[in-house]
Each structure stands twice: as structure tokens, then as C-alpha cells.
Amino acid sequence: MTMTDRVGPTGGRAAWIEPSARRVGILGGTFDPVHYGHLVIAEQVRDVLELDLVLFVPAALPPHKLDEDVTPAPDRVAMVELAIAGNPAFAVSHVELERAGPSYTTDTLSELSDEAVRQGVARDFYFILSTEALADLGGWHDPERLLALARLAVVPRPGAPLPDGAWLAAHLPGGAASAKRVICVDTLPLAHSASDVRARAAAGRSIRYLVPPAVEAYIRDRRLYLSNNPQRIA
Numbered sequence: 001m002t003m004t005d006r007v008g009p010t011g012g013r014a015a016w017i018e019p020s021a022r023r024v025g026i027l028g029g030t031f032d033p034v035h036y037g038h039l040v041i042a043e044q045v046r047d048v049l050e051l052d053l054v055l056f057v058p059a060a061l062p063p064h065k066l067d068e069d070v071t072p073a074p075d076r077v078a079m080v081e082l083a084i085a086g087n088p089a090f091a092v093s094h095v096e097l098e099r100a101g102p103s104y105t106t107d108t109l110s111e112l113s114d115e116a117v118r119q120g121v122a123r124d125f126y127f128i129l130s131t132e133a134l135a136d137l138g139g140w141h142d143p144e145r146l147l148a149l150a151r152l153a154v155v156p157r158p159g160a161p162l163p164d165g166a167w168l169a170a171h172l173p174g175g176a177a178s179a180k181r182v183i184c185v186d187t188l189p190l191a192h193s194a195s196d197v198r199a200r201a202a203a204g205r206s207i208r209y210l211v212p213p214a215v216e217a218y219i220r221d222r223r224l225y226l227s228n229n230p231q232r233i234a
């Protein structure tokens with residue numbers, strides 16, 4: 001099944017998801033580039049939570065990365081498409097790329113949820129994020145609405161183990177009520193990070209086994225992450 005079978009140019013409705021997908025995971029990120037850390041959390045959360053679909057949602061302008069170099073969205077999307085090819089439960093969404101301005105997760109979930117209403121489908125959303133990202137949730141745009149629109153599937157990352165209920169109640173915007181919206185999924189912690197992949201590629205070092213072979217080839221062919229690459233946005 002291809003991406004366009006599930007999400008895509010359906011009359012310009014970027015938030016379209018196949019009506020049969022009832023339990024949907026959302027993995028938002030910069031994906032600069034996508035790596036095996038992303039793929040493993042997406043697959044293991046899909047498995048444990050019995051999701052029908054995991055939607056990878058590349059951010060157009062990540063609000064927390066506005067002042068950094070970010071690879072153009074078409075390259076980041078292309079790499080996600082290459083990485084997820086062959087997994088019928090994975091798809092990439094352009095929903096944030098087709099919206100002007102910064103990418104707020106809450107707006108994305110609103111759009112996806114409105115589309116489910118238009119389809120007449122009762123759909124549960126699970127927003128996947130690591131413990132490290134969860135710690136910053138208070139600084140996100142309208143986090144309480146985010147928690148109303150989706151449950152959080154929280155995964156560990158090396159150095160950021162899964163939180164317990166007391167930590168969640170003390171730190172989440174909305175306290176104990178929000179903590180009930182969190183499901184901790186004990187995925188295999190992998191130390192992969194996009195910044196590490198970029199640094200290795202920039203230094204001419206191997207990124208083999210950090211990203212899928214097709215992504216590795218794309219990075220090499222497009223000379224992404226080399227400091228003299230004109231593709232990068234200054």
C-alpha cells in the first residue's frame with residue numbers, strides 16, 4: 001500500500017486518513033533526517049497499542065528550531081517516504097507542510113480530528129513522543145487542548161527513562177487529569193538522534209546502520225548536511 005492510499009492529495013485535504021483507520025498514532029518531528037530511533041518507536045508503539053496506522057508528520061517550521069538550519073521540507077518528506085516504504089501501517093502526512101506559519105502540534109491534531117468528524121469516523125489519536133520531549137510539553141502551544149485531542153504515548157530515550165504517575169501529575173499542564181491521558185510504552189531505548197546523523201554526515205563519517213539504506217543513499221546523493229550544500233536554508 002502506498003502513502004496515497006491512506007493520506008495524500010485527496011482533493012487538497014491533507015488531513016485525510018483512510019476511514020478504516022480507527023486507532024492512529026501520530027509521530028511529529030523534524031525528521032532531519034528520519035532514523036532508526038524514529039522507526040523503532042513508531043513500530044513498537046503500533047504493536048503494543050494495536051494501532052491501525054502511524055502517521056509521520058514532518059514539521060514545516062518546528063517552533064523550537066526557528067533559528068536553526070533545517071533541511072527543506074521536500075527532502076525531509078522524501079526521506080520519510082523512503083524509510084517507511086514497505087510498511088503498510090506507516091504513512092507520511094503533509095498536513096503541517098500545507099499550513100502557513102509555524103507547526104503547532106495542537107493545530108495538527110485539531111485538523112486531523114475535524115477530518116475524522118467530516119468522515120463520520122470515531123478515531124482515537126495517540127501522539128507519540130519521548131520522555132525528553134514530554135518534559136517540555138508545558139512550553140508547547142495549548143498543551144491542554146493537545147491532551148484533549150490525543151492521548152500521549154510516551155517512550156523512553158537513553159538518559160530520559162519513562163516517568164511515573166507522580167512525576168506526570170506534578171509536571172504535566174493539567175496535573176493528574178492530564179496524567180490519565182498518558183500511556184507509557186517501554187520501547188527499546190536507542191541512542192540515535194538526527195543531530196548525531198547530521199554531524200557524522202557533515203564530517204564525512206559513516207551513517208550506515210543509523211538510517212535505512214535508502215535514506216543513507218538519498219543523503220549521499222543530495223549531499224545533505226555537507227556545510228557547502230546550497231540546499232540548506234540559512
Ligand code: ATP
Nearest residue numbers: 028029030031037129130133157190192193194195
Ligand atoms: P534532533 O537530534 O535534531 O533534535 P531528533 O533525533 O530528536 O532530532 P526529531 O525529528 O526532532 O528527531 O524527533 C521527533 C520525535 O521522535 C521526538 O518526540 C523525539 O523525542 C523522538 N525521538 C527521536 N529520536 C528518538 C530516539 N532515539 N528514541 C526515542 N525517541 C526519539
